[in-house]
Amino acid sequence: MEKNLKLFREKIREKKMIEGALEVLQWDLETVAPKKGKENLAQIVGYLSMKEYELTTSKEFEDCVEILKENIEKLNEIEKKEIEELAEDIEKMKKIPPYEYQDYSELIARTQGIWEEAKIENNYEKYRDSLKKIVEYTIKFANYHKKDEKNLYDVILKDYEKGMTTEKLDEFFSMLKKEIVPLLKKIKEKGNPKKQLLQKTKIENQKKFNRFIGEYLGFDFDRGVGAESEHPFTMNITKNDVRLTTKYMEDNPMSAIFSTIHETGHGIYEQQIRDNLQGTILASGGSMGIHESQSRFYENILGRDIHFWKNIYKKAQEFMPFLEKISLEDFYKEINLVEPSLIRTEADELTYSLHIMVRYEIEKGLLTNELNIDDLPKIWKEKMNEYLGVIPTTDSEGIMQDVHWAAGLIGYFPSYALGSAYAAQIYNTMKKEIDVDNILETGELFKIKEWLGNKIHKYGKLKETPEIIKEVTGEELNPRYYIEYLKEKYTKIYNL
Numbered sequence: 358m359e360k361n362l363k364l365f366r367e368k369i370r371e372k373k374m375i376e377g378a379l380e381v382l383q384w385d386l387e388t389v390a391p392k393k394g395k396e397n398l399a400q401i402v403g404y405l406s407m408k409e410y411e412l413t414t415s416k417e418f419e420d421c422v423e424i425l426k427e428n429i430e431k432l433n434e435i436e437k438k439e440i441e442e443l444a445e446d447i448e449k450m451k452k453i454p455p456y457e458y459q460d461y462s463e464l465i466a467r468t469q470g471i472w473e474e475a476k477i478e479n480n481y482e483k484y485r486d487s488l489k490k491i492v493e494y495t496i497k498f499a500n501y502h503k504k505d506e507k508n509l510y511d512v513i514l515k516d517y518e519k520g521m522t523t524e525k526l527d528e529f530f531s532m533l534k535k536e537i538v539p540l541l542k543k544i545k546e547k548g549n550p551k552k553q554l555l556q557k558t559k560i561e562n563q564k565k566f567n568r569f570i571g572e573y574l575g576f577d578f579d580r581g582v583g584a585e586s587e588h589p590f591t592m593n594i595t596k597n598d599v600r601l602t603t604k605y606m607e608d609n610p611m612s613a614i615f616s617t618i619h620e621t622g623h624g625i626y627e628q629q630i631r632d633n634l635q636g637t638i639l640a641s642g643g644s645m646g647i648h649e650s651q652s653r654f655y656e657n658i659l660g661r662d663i664h665f666w667k668n669i670y671k672k673a674q675e676f677m678p679f680l681e682k683i684s685l686e687d688f689y690k691e692i693n694l695v696e697p698s699l700i701r702t703e704a705d706e707l708t709y710s711l712h713i714m715v716r717y718e719i720e721k722g723l724l725t726n727e728l729n730i731d732d733l734p735k736i737w738k739e740k741m742n743e744y745l746g747v748i749p750t751t752d753s754e755g756i757m758q759d760v761h762w763a764a765g766l767i768g769y770f771p772s773y774a775l776g777s778a779y780a781a782q783i784y785n786t787m788k789k790e791i792d793v794d795n796i797l798e799t800g801e802l803f804k805i806k807e808w809l810g811n812k813i814h815k816y817g818k819l820k821e822t823p824e825i826i827k828e829v830t831g832e833e834l835n836p837r838y839y840i841e842y843l844k845e846k847y848t849k850i851y852n853l
Protein backbone atom coordinates (compact mmCIF):
# COMPACT_ATOMS: atom_id res chain seq x y z
CA MET A 358 0.00 0.00 0.00
CA GLU A 359 2.71 2.52 1.04
CA LYS A 360 4.83 1.43 -1.91
CA ASN A 361 1.91 1.90 -4.27
CA LEU A 362 1.10 5.30 -2.92
CA LYS A 363 4.70 6.35 -3.50
CA LEU A 364 4.68 4.98 -7.03
CA PHE A 365 1.37 6.70 -7.63
CA ARG A 366 2.75 10.09 -6.61
CA GLU A 367 5.80 9.60 -8.86
CA LYS A 368 3.64 8.76 -11.85
CA ILE A 369 1.32 11.69 -11.21
CA ARG A 370 4.35 13.95 -11.04
CA GLU A 371 5.47 12.64 -14.42
CA LYS A 372 1.98 13.01 -15.85
CA LYS A 373 1.74 16.60 -14.61
CA MET A 374 5.10 17.41 -16.21
CA ILE A 375 3.99 16.14 -19.60
CA GLU A 376 0.72 18.01 -19.23
CA GLY A 377 2.60 21.17 -18.31
CA ALA A 378 4.76 20.87 -21.42
CA LEU A 379 1.65 20.31 -23.53
CA GLU A 380 0.00 23.40 -22.07
CA VAL A 381 3.00 25.58 -22.82
CA LEU A 382 3.15 24.23 -26.38
CA GLN A 383 -0.55 24.81 -26.87
CA TRP A 384 -0.15 28.33 -25.57
CA ASP A 385 2.74 28.91 -27.93
CA LEU A 386 0.85 27.51 -30.92
CA GLU A 387 -1.99 29.94 -30.39
CA THR A 388 -0.03 33.06 -29.48
CA VAL A 389 3.46 33.47 -30.92
CA ALA A 390 4.41 30.39 -32.99
CA PRO A 391 5.33 31.25 -36.60
CA LYS A 392 2.94 29.92 -39.22
CA LYS A 393 5.53 27.66 -40.84
CA GLY A 394 6.68 26.23 -37.51
CA LYS A 395 3.23 25.04 -36.47
CA GLU A 396 3.30 21.68 -38.21
CA ASN A 397 6.43 20.70 -36.30
CA LEU A 398 4.97 21.87 -33.00
CA ALA A 399 1.81 19.91 -33.77
CA GLN A 400 3.97 16.79 -34.11
CA ILE A 401 5.61 17.47 -30.75
CA VAL A 402 2.14 17.85 -29.23
CA GLY A 403 1.17 14.51 -30.79
CA TYR A 404 4.30 12.83 -29.44
CA LEU A 405 3.89 14.14 -25.90
CA SER A 406 0.18 13.30 -25.84
CA MET A 407 1.22 9.78 -26.81
CA LYS A 408 3.70 9.68 -23.90
CA GLU A 409 0.98 10.76 -21.52
CA TYR A 410 -1.34 8.17 -22.97
CA GLU A 411 1.31 5.45 -22.51
CA LEU A 412 1.89 6.50 -18.93
CA THR A 413 -1.79 6.57 -18.03
CA THR A 414 -2.51 3.25 -19.70
CA SER A 415 0.66 1.41 -18.62
CA LYS A 416 0.12 -1.85 -16.80
CA GLU A 417 2.28 -0.64 -13.90
CA PHE A 418 0.18 2.48 -13.35
CA GLU A 419 -3.09 0.69 -13.88
CA ASP A 420 -2.20 -1.99 -11.31
CA CYS A 421 -1.13 0.69 -8.90
CA VAL A 422 -4.43 2.57 -9.25
CA GLU A 423 -6.31 -0.72 -8.97
CA ILE A 424 -4.62 -1.62 -5.65
CA LEU A 425 -5.24 1.85 -4.26
CA LYS A 426 -8.84 1.64 -5.37
CA GLU A 427 -9.27 -1.58 -3.39
CA ASN A 428 -7.87 0.21 -0.35
CA ILE A 429 -9.69 3.46 -0.96
CA GLU A 430 -11.02 3.72 2.60
CA LYS A 431 -7.46 4.07 3.90
CA LEU A 432 -6.76 7.09 1.69
CA ASN A 433 -7.28 10.72 2.55
CA GLU A 434 -9.97 12.85 0.93
CA ILE A 435 -7.70 14.18 -1.83
CA GLU A 436 -6.19 10.81 -2.72
CA LYS A 437 -9.64 9.23 -2.78
CA LYS A 438 -10.93 11.71 -5.30
CA GLU A 439 -7.79 11.39 -7.42
CA ILE A 440 -8.10 7.61 -7.55
CA GLU A 441 -11.77 7.75 -8.45
CA GLU A 442 -11.07 10.20 -11.27
CA LEU A 443 -8.08 8.26 -12.57
CA ALA A 444 -9.78 4.88 -12.47
CA GLU A 445 -12.48 6.41 -14.64
CA ASP A 446 -9.93 8.03 -17.01
CA ILE A 447 -7.92 4.82 -17.36
CA GLU A 448 -11.01 2.85 -18.18
CA LYS A 449 -11.89 5.40 -20.88
CA MET A 450 -8.37 5.72 -22.29
CA LYS A 451 -7.91 1.97 -22.55
CA LYS A 452 -10.84 1.73 -24.88
CA ILE A 453 -9.07 3.91 -27.46
CA PRO A 454 -6.37 2.12 -29.51
CA PRO A 455 -2.99 3.93 -29.17
CA TYR A 456 -2.58 4.69 -32.88
CA GLU A 457 -6.04 6.27 -32.98
CA TYR A 458 -5.23 8.38 -29.96
CA GLN A 459 -2.01 9.70 -31.48
CA ASP A 460 -3.63 10.33 -34.85
CA TYR A 461 -6.45 12.21 -33.16
CA SER A 462 -4.07 14.33 -31.04
CA GLU A 463 -2.12 15.34 -34.14
CA LEU A 464 -5.32 15.98 -36.04
CA ILE A 465 -6.66 18.47 -33.53
CA ALA A 466 -3.29 20.19 -33.13
CA ARG A 467 -3.06 20.60 -36.93
CA THR A 468 -6.70 21.54 -37.48
CA GLN A 469 -6.45 24.65 -35.34
CA GLY A 470 -3.94 26.08 -37.83
CA ILE A 471 -6.13 25.04 -40.75
CA TRP A 472 -9.19 26.58 -39.13
CA GLU A 473 -7.35 29.84 -38.58
CA GLU A 474 -6.30 30.08 -42.22
CA ALA A 475 -9.69 28.97 -43.52
CA LYS A 476 -11.41 31.55 -41.37
CA ILE A 477 -9.19 34.35 -42.61
CA GLU A 478 -9.75 33.24 -46.22
CA ASN A 479 -13.47 32.56 -45.66
CA ASN A 480 -12.90 29.13 -47.13
CA TYR A 481 -15.06 26.45 -45.48
CA GLU A 482 -13.91 23.83 -48.00
CA LYS A 483 -10.40 24.09 -46.63
CA TYR A 484 -11.59 23.31 -43.10
CA ARG A 485 -14.40 20.89 -43.90
CA ASP A 486 -12.43 17.63 -44.23
CA SER A 487 -10.53 18.15 -40.98
CA LEU A 488 -13.75 18.96 -39.19
CA LYS A 489 -15.30 15.84 -40.67
CA LYS A 490 -12.45 13.72 -39.30
CA ILE A 491 -12.81 15.29 -35.86
CA VAL A 492 -16.54 14.54 -35.82
CA GLU A 493 -15.87 10.97 -36.95
CA TYR A 494 -13.34 10.47 -34.17
CA THR A 495 -15.72 12.02 -31.64
CA ILE A 496 -18.42 9.57 -32.68
CA LYS A 497 -15.99 6.67 -32.66
CA PHE A 498 -14.68 7.50 -29.17
CA ALA A 499 -18.21 8.10 -27.87
CA ASN A 500 -19.14 4.64 -29.08
CA TYR A 501 -16.18 3.18 -27.20
CA HIS A 502 -17.26 4.99 -24.03
CA LYS A 503 -20.99 4.46 -24.25
CA LYS A 504 -22.55 2.68 -21.29
CA ASP A 505 -26.22 3.18 -20.55
CA GLU A 506 -26.58 6.67 -22.01
CA LYS A 507 -29.56 7.24 -24.26
CA ASN A 508 -27.50 8.66 -27.13
CA LEU A 509 -23.93 9.52 -28.13
CA TYR A 510 -24.30 13.21 -27.33
CA ASP A 511 -25.06 12.27 -23.71
CA VAL A 512 -21.78 10.33 -23.68
CA ILE A 513 -19.64 13.33 -24.65
CA LEU A 514 -21.61 15.79 -22.50
CA LYS A 515 -20.35 13.90 -19.45
CA ASP A 516 -16.78 14.90 -20.33
CA TYR A 517 -17.68 18.54 -19.77
CA GLU A 518 -20.54 18.44 -17.30
CA LYS A 519 -21.16 15.37 -15.17
CA GLY A 520 -24.83 14.64 -14.69
CA MET A 521 -25.89 16.64 -17.75
CA THR A 522 -28.04 14.97 -20.41
CA THR A 523 -29.68 15.91 -23.69
CA GLU A 524 -33.02 15.58 -21.95
CA LYS A 525 -32.09 18.13 -19.27
CA LEU A 526 -30.52 20.49 -21.79
CA ASP A 527 -33.54 20.33 -24.09
CA GLU A 528 -35.69 21.39 -21.16
CA PHE A 529 -33.21 24.09 -20.10
CA PHE A 530 -32.98 25.62 -23.57
CA SER A 531 -36.69 25.47 -24.25
CA MET A 532 -37.29 27.32 -20.99
CA LEU A 533 -34.77 30.00 -21.98
CA LYS A 534 -36.22 30.26 -25.45
CA LYS A 535 -39.73 30.67 -24.06
CA GLU A 536 -38.66 33.56 -21.84
CA ILE A 537 -35.89 35.24 -23.82
CA VAL A 538 -37.50 35.44 -27.25
CA PRO A 539 -40.54 37.49 -26.06
CA LEU A 540 -38.28 39.73 -23.96
CA LEU A 541 -36.08 40.28 -27.01
CA LYS A 542 -39.15 41.21 -29.04
CA LYS A 543 -40.19 43.86 -26.51
CA ILE A 544 -36.68 45.32 -26.50
CA LYS A 545 -36.57 45.44 -30.29
CA GLU A 546 -39.82 47.43 -30.29
CA LYS A 547 -38.25 49.94 -27.91
CA GLY A 548 -35.24 50.45 -30.16
CA ASN A 549 -31.68 51.38 -29.26
CA PRO A 550 -29.91 54.71 -28.81
CA LYS A 551 -27.12 55.68 -31.20
CA LYS A 552 -23.85 53.86 -30.50
CA GLN A 553 -20.98 55.91 -29.18
CA LEU A 554 -18.43 53.39 -27.97
CA LEU A 555 -17.05 52.10 -31.26
CA GLN A 556 -14.20 54.58 -31.38
CA LYS A 557 -10.62 54.20 -32.48
CA THR A 558 -8.36 53.60 -29.51
CA LYS A 559 -4.65 52.90 -29.80
CA ILE A 560 -3.88 49.26 -29.06
CA GLU A 561 -1.14 50.41 -26.66
CA ASN A 562 -3.73 52.33 -24.60
CA GLN A 563 -6.10 49.41 -24.69
CA LYS A 564 -3.38 47.09 -23.42
CA LYS A 565 -2.58 49.40 -20.51
CA PHE A 566 -6.22 49.70 -19.50
CA ASN A 567 -6.80 45.97 -19.80
CA ARG A 568 -3.81 45.33 -17.58
CA PHE A 569 -5.28 47.77 -15.06
CA ILE A 570 -8.64 45.95 -15.18
CA GLY A 571 -7.00 42.57 -14.61
CA GLU A 572 -5.17 43.87 -11.54
CA TYR A 573 -8.24 45.74 -10.30
CA LEU A 574 -10.29 42.54 -10.35
CA GLY A 575 -7.59 40.78 -8.37
CA PHE A 576 -5.60 38.81 -10.93
CA ASP A 577 -2.04 38.38 -9.68
CA PHE A 578 0.38 39.18 -12.50
CA ASP A 579 3.31 37.81 -10.50
CA ARG A 580 1.65 34.45 -10.95
CA GLY A 581 0.18 35.03 -14.38
CA VAL A 582 0.65 36.66 -17.73
CA GLY A 583 -1.43 38.11 -20.58
CA ALA A 584 -0.89 37.81 -24.35
CA GLU A 585 -2.81 38.09 -27.62
CA SER A 586 -4.48 35.39 -29.66
CA GLU A 587 -7.17 35.12 -32.33
CA HIS A 588 -9.53 33.49 -29.86
CA PRO A 589 -9.13 34.56 -26.22
CA PHE A 590 -8.57 31.79 -23.69
CA THR A 591 -7.09 31.00 -20.26
CA MET A 592 -4.72 28.22 -19.41
CA ASN A 593 -3.05 27.15 -16.18
CA ILE A 594 0.17 25.30 -15.83
CA THR A 595 0.10 25.66 -12.04
CA LYS A 596 -1.66 28.18 -9.79
CA ASN A 597 1.56 30.18 -10.06
CA ASP A 598 1.53 30.23 -13.83
CA VAL A 599 -1.88 31.20 -15.18
CA ARG A 600 -2.03 32.61 -18.71
CA LEU A 601 -4.73 34.77 -20.27
CA THR A 602 -5.12 35.99 -23.83
CA THR A 603 -7.11 38.83 -25.36
CA LYS A 604 -7.84 39.93 -28.90
CA TYR A 605 -7.51 43.65 -29.56
CA MET A 606 -9.40 45.61 -32.20
CA GLU A 607 -8.45 49.22 -32.76
CA ASP A 608 -11.99 50.46 -33.47
CA ASN A 609 -13.73 48.46 -30.74
CA PRO A 610 -12.01 48.91 -27.37
CA MET A 611 -14.96 47.44 -25.42
CA SER A 612 -14.46 44.05 -27.07
CA ALA A 613 -11.02 43.53 -25.50
CA ILE A 614 -12.17 44.92 -22.14
CA PHE A 615 -15.01 42.44 -21.70
CA SER A 616 -12.99 39.56 -23.02
CA THR A 617 -10.24 40.44 -20.54
CA ILE A 618 -12.76 40.58 -17.69
CA HIS A 619 -14.09 37.20 -18.80
CA GLU A 620 -10.67 35.53 -18.97
CA THR A 621 -9.65 37.16 -15.68
CA GLY A 622 -12.63 35.39 -14.09
CA HIS A 623 -11.21 32.07 -15.29
CA GLY A 624 -7.73 33.12 -14.17
CA ILE A 625 -8.72 34.17 -10.64
CA TYR A 626 -10.40 30.79 -10.23
CA GLU A 627 -7.16 28.98 -11.10
CA GLN A 628 -5.04 31.22 -8.90
CA GLN A 629 -7.19 30.57 -5.84
CA ILE A 630 -7.04 26.80 -5.78
CA ARG A 631 -5.82 25.43 -2.45
CA ASP A 632 -2.10 24.84 -2.02
CA ASN A 633 -2.56 21.28 -0.85
CA LEU A 634 -4.13 20.37 -4.18
CA GLN A 635 -1.06 21.49 -6.13
CA GLY A 636 0.79 18.60 -7.68
CA THR A 637 -2.40 16.52 -7.71
CA ILE A 638 -4.73 16.01 -10.64
CA LEU A 639 -7.34 18.09 -8.79
CA ALA A 640 -5.34 21.31 -9.09
CA SER A 641 -7.50 23.10 -11.61
CA GLY A 642 -11.03 24.41 -11.85
CA GLY A 643 -14.00 22.02 -11.77
CA SER A 644 -16.34 21.33 -14.67
CA MET A 645 -16.48 23.55 -17.75
CA GLY A 646 -19.85 24.86 -16.58
CA ILE A 647 -18.61 26.02 -13.19
CA HIS A 648 -15.53 27.53 -14.83
CA GLU A 649 -17.70 29.47 -17.24
CA SER A 650 -19.91 30.54 -14.35
CA GLN A 651 -16.92 32.36 -12.86
CA SER A 652 -15.81 34.03 -16.10
CA ARG A 653 -19.35 35.06 -16.98
CA PHE A 654 -20.00 36.24 -13.44
CA TYR A 655 -17.06 38.62 -13.74
CA GLU A 656 -17.81 39.62 -17.31
CA ASN A 657 -21.56 40.18 -17.13
CA ILE A 658 -22.80 40.36 -13.59
CA LEU A 659 -19.93 42.51 -12.30
CA GLY A 660 -18.40 43.94 -15.47
CA ARG A 661 -21.70 45.21 -16.87
CA ASP A 662 -22.99 46.60 -13.57
CA ILE A 663 -23.16 50.38 -13.21
CA HIS A 664 -21.70 50.20 -9.69
CA PHE A 665 -18.58 48.56 -11.08
CA TRP A 666 -17.95 51.39 -13.52
CA LYS A 667 -18.81 54.20 -11.11
CA ASN A 668 -15.51 53.72 -9.38
CA ILE A 669 -13.27 53.35 -12.45
CA TYR A 670 -14.96 55.49 -15.08
CA LYS A 671 -12.46 58.29 -14.56
CA LYS A 672 -9.62 55.82 -15.01
CA ALA A 673 -11.22 54.52 -18.20
CA GLN A 674 -11.43 58.08 -19.51
CA GLU A 675 -7.66 58.47 -19.08
CA PHE A 676 -7.04 55.69 -21.57
CA MET A 677 -10.09 56.37 -23.74
CA PRO A 678 -10.53 60.16 -23.79
CA PHE A 679 -13.61 59.89 -26.02
CA LEU A 680 -15.47 58.67 -22.92
CA GLU A 681 -15.26 62.16 -21.46
CA LYS A 682 -18.13 63.14 -23.73
CA ILE A 683 -20.26 60.16 -22.74
CA SER A 684 -22.16 60.07 -19.45
CA LEU A 685 -21.77 57.05 -17.19
CA GLU A 686 -25.49 56.38 -17.60
CA ASP A 687 -25.20 56.29 -21.41
CA PHE A 688 -22.06 54.19 -21.19
CA TYR A 689 -23.88 51.72 -18.94
CA LYS A 690 -26.79 51.48 -21.35
CA GLU A 691 -24.51 50.85 -24.31
CA ILE A 692 -22.44 48.12 -22.66
CA ASN A 693 -25.78 46.42 -21.99
CA LEU A 694 -27.23 47.09 -25.39
CA VAL A 695 -29.34 44.24 -26.71
CA GLU A 696 -28.95 43.65 -30.40
CA PRO A 697 -29.08 40.31 -32.22
CA SER A 698 -25.72 39.88 -33.93
CA LEU A 699 -23.63 37.33 -35.81
CA ILE A 700 -20.70 36.71 -33.51
CA ARG A 701 -21.12 34.78 -30.27
CA THR A 702 -18.15 36.33 -28.47
CA GLU A 703 -19.51 39.81 -29.25
CA ALA A 704 -23.09 38.92 -28.31
CA ASP A 705 -24.92 40.77 -25.56
CA GLU A 706 -25.83 39.00 -22.37
CA LEU A 707 -29.44 38.43 -23.37
CA THR A 708 -29.03 36.96 -26.87
CA TYR A 709 -25.92 34.99 -25.92
CA SER A 710 -27.79 31.82 -24.99
CA LEU A 711 -29.50 31.81 -28.38
CA HIS A 712 -26.07 31.60 -30.03
CA ILE A 713 -25.36 28.61 -27.81
CA MET A 714 -28.64 27.00 -28.81
CA VAL A 715 -27.59 27.10 -32.49
CA ARG A 716 -24.37 25.26 -31.66
CA TYR A 717 -26.06 22.85 -29.27
CA GLU A 718 -28.54 21.73 -31.89
CA ILE A 719 -25.82 21.32 -34.53
CA GLU A 720 -23.59 19.30 -32.20
CA LYS A 721 -26.50 17.08 -31.24
CA GLY A 722 -27.33 16.57 -34.92
CA LEU A 723 -23.73 15.70 -35.82
CA LEU A 724 -23.41 13.13 -33.06
CA THR A 725 -26.65 11.45 -34.05
CA ASN A 726 -25.67 11.54 -37.74
CA GLU A 727 -28.72 13.59 -38.61
CA LEU A 728 -26.60 16.37 -40.09
CA ASN A 729 -24.11 16.30 -42.90
CA ILE A 730 -20.81 18.23 -42.66
CA ASP A 731 -21.33 19.66 -46.16
CA ASP A 732 -24.63 21.24 -45.12
CA LEU A 733 -23.35 22.97 -41.99
CA PRO A 734 -22.90 26.47 -43.47
CA LYS A 735 -26.50 26.37 -44.70
CA ILE A 736 -27.92 24.95 -41.48
CA TRP A 737 -26.02 27.54 -39.49
CA LYS A 738 -27.64 30.34 -41.47
CA GLU A 739 -31.12 28.86 -41.09
CA LYS A 740 -30.82 28.51 -37.34
CA MET A 741 -29.35 32.00 -36.89
CA ASN A 742 -32.28 33.36 -38.81
CA GLU A 743 -34.78 31.35 -36.79
CA TYR A 744 -33.49 32.28 -33.30
CA LEU A 745 -31.83 35.64 -33.79
CA GLY A 746 -33.25 36.98 -37.03
CA VAL A 747 -29.81 37.64 -38.53
CA ILE A 748 -28.00 35.75 -41.31
CA PRO A 749 -24.23 35.76 -41.85
CA THR A 750 -23.02 36.53 -45.36
CA THR A 751 -19.70 34.73 -44.87
CA ASP A 752 -18.80 31.40 -43.26
CA SER A 753 -16.06 33.15 -41.29
CA GLU A 754 -18.84 34.96 -39.47
CA GLY A 755 -20.93 31.80 -39.47
CA ILE A 756 -19.96 28.19 -39.00
CA MET A 757 -16.21 28.97 -38.72
CA GLN A 758 -16.32 31.71 -36.12
CA ASP A 759 -15.36 29.54 -33.12
CA VAL A 760 -12.19 27.50 -32.57
CA HIS A 761 -13.89 24.89 -30.35
CA TRP A 762 -14.74 22.21 -32.88
CA ALA A 763 -11.32 22.61 -34.53
CA ALA A 764 -9.83 21.92 -31.10
CA GLY A 765 -11.95 18.79 -30.67
CA LEU A 766 -14.20 20.45 -28.10
CA ILE A 767 -17.53 19.16 -29.34
CA GLY A 768 -19.99 19.22 -26.43
CA TYR A 769 -18.38 22.23 -24.76
CA PHE A 770 -20.83 24.94 -25.84
CA PRO A 771 -23.74 24.10 -23.51
CA SER A 772 -21.34 24.80 -20.62
CA TYR A 773 -21.39 28.50 -21.50
CA ALA A 774 -25.16 28.72 -21.10
CA LEU A 775 -25.08 26.55 -17.97
CA GLY A 776 -22.30 28.80 -16.67
CA SER A 777 -24.53 31.86 -16.98
CA ALA A 778 -27.29 30.06 -15.13
CA TYR A 779 -24.94 28.93 -12.32
CA ALA A 780 -23.54 32.46 -12.12
CA ALA A 781 -26.96 34.06 -11.59
CA GLN A 782 -27.83 31.49 -8.95
CA ILE A 783 -24.53 32.05 -7.12
CA TYR A 784 -25.00 35.83 -7.36
CA ASN A 785 -28.42 35.51 -5.75
CA THR A 786 -26.79 33.90 -2.70
CA MET A 787 -23.78 36.24 -2.69
CA LYS A 788 -26.02 39.33 -2.48
CA LYS A 789 -27.61 37.97 0.69
CA GLU A 790 -24.21 37.54 2.35
CA ILE A 791 -22.19 40.56 1.20
CA ASP A 792 -23.09 44.03 -0.05
CA VAL A 793 -22.02 43.59 -3.68
CA ASP A 794 -23.13 47.05 -4.90
CA ASN A 795 -21.19 48.75 -2.15
CA ILE A 796 -18.11 46.62 -2.74
CA LEU A 797 -18.16 47.56 -6.42
CA GLU A 798 -18.58 51.25 -5.71
CA THR A 799 -15.73 51.32 -3.22
CA GLY A 800 -13.48 49.17 -5.40
CA GLU A 801 -12.96 46.47 -2.78
CA LEU A 802 -13.10 43.71 -5.34
CA PHE A 803 -10.94 41.48 -3.18
CA LYS A 804 -14.00 40.84 -0.98
CA ILE A 805 -15.79 39.23 -3.91
CA LYS A 806 -12.67 37.33 -4.89
CA GLU A 807 -12.38 36.02 -1.33
CA TRP A 808 -16.03 35.01 -1.18
CA LEU A 809 -15.72 33.03 -4.39
CA GLY A 810 -12.36 31.65 -3.32
CA ASN A 811 -13.77 30.25 -0.09
CA LYS A 812 -17.01 28.92 -1.51
CA ILE A 813 -15.86 27.64 -4.89
CA HIS A 814 -12.31 28.23 -6.15
CA LYS A 815 -10.29 26.62 -3.39
CA TYR A 816 -11.81 23.20 -4.03
CA GLY A 817 -10.46 22.84 -7.57
CA LYS A 818 -11.72 19.50 -8.83
CA LEU A 819 -12.13 18.09 -5.33
CA LYS A 820 -15.87 18.66 -5.44
CA GLU A 821 -18.25 18.07 -8.35
CA THR A 822 -20.24 20.99 -9.71
CA PRO A 823 -23.71 19.81 -8.56
CA GLU A 824 -22.27 19.43 -5.02
CA ILE A 825 -20.78 22.95 -5.05
CA ILE A 826 -23.94 24.56 -6.39
CA LYS A 827 -26.02 22.80 -3.73
CA GLU A 828 -23.62 23.76 -0.93
CA VAL A 829 -23.28 27.38 -1.98
CA THR A 830 -26.88 28.13 -2.93
CA GLY A 831 -28.84 25.54 -0.98
CA GLU A 832 -30.41 23.99 -4.07
CA GLU A 833 -29.64 22.28 -7.36
CA LEU A 834 -29.25 24.16 -10.63
CA ASN A 835 -32.38 26.23 -11.07
CA PRO A 836 -32.54 28.26 -14.32
CA ARG A 837 -35.26 30.45 -12.78
CA TYR A 838 -32.59 32.64 -11.14
CA TYR A 839 -30.99 33.33 -14.48
CA ILE A 840 -34.28 34.14 -16.15
CA GLU A 841 -35.33 36.42 -13.28
CA TYR A 842 -31.96 38.15 -13.31
CA LEU A 843 -32.24 38.87 -17.05
CA LYS A 844 -35.85 40.00 -16.81
CA GLU A 845 -35.18 42.35 -13.92
CA LYS A 846 -32.05 43.83 -15.47
CA TYR A 847 -33.42 44.48 -18.94
CA THR A 848 -36.86 45.62 -17.82
CA LYS A 849 -35.07 48.36 -15.90
CA ILE A 850 -32.54 49.31 -18.56
CA TYR A 851 -35.13 49.43 -21.36
CA ASN A 852 -37.93 50.76 -19.22
CA LEU A 853 -40.25 47.98 -20.39
Ligand SMILES: [Zn+2]
Pocket residue numbers: 619623649652
Ligand atom coordinates in the same frame (compact mmCIF):
# COMPACT_ATOMS: atom_id res chain seq x y z
ZN1 LIG B 1 -14.68 31.26 -20.91
